Amino acid sequence: TYVxxxxxxKCKYMDCVEVCPVDCFYEGENFLVIxxxxxxxxxxxxxxxxxxxxxxxxxxxxESWLQLNTEYASKWPNxxxxxxxxxxxxxxxxxxxxxxxxST
Ligand code: SF4
Ligand code: F3S
Numbered sequence: 790t791y792v793x794x795x796x797x798x799k800c801k802y803m804d805c806v807e808v809c810p811v812d813c814f815y816e817g818e819n820f821l822v823i824x825x826x827x828x829x830x831x832x833x834x835x836x837x838x839x840x841x842x843x844x845x846x847x848x849x850x851x852e853s854w855l856q857l858n859t860e861y862a863s864k865w866p867n868x869x870x871x872x873x874x875x876x877x878x879x880x881x882x883x884x885x886x887x888x889x890x891x892s893t
Pocket of ligand 1: 791808809810811812813814823827828829830831832833834835
């Protein structure tokens with residue numbers, strides 16, 4: 790599966806949701822997650838994210854992000870259409886320590 794990681798937080802560009810063939814993105818207030826059981830590993834979302842926040846879970850060190858994607862994919866609503874993101878989204882791109890700012 791692919792997972793959404795820290796740099797999505799507060800950027801939330803939402804380009805990813807438009808390309809997913811199985812509509813497996815779920816939306817929180819300032820972050821999106823991928824449902825690991827629905828993702829078919831096609832990989833098309835990875836290059837679409839301007840924040841480079843989407844990664845294959847085969848990359849080392851992503852266990853906690855896989856756990857977080859799994860947990861919130863079953864709690865948050867599905868999202869399939871890009872909307873206008875946060876107005877200050879670009880200001881947060883690349884900022885460290887954003888996990889502490891995740892709205893659940
Ligand atoms: Fe959707 Fe493919 Fe990305 Fe999985 S890898 S979330 S199926 S676009
Ligand atoms: Fe987040 Fe990137 Fe999608 S910032 S909302 S994973 S396009």
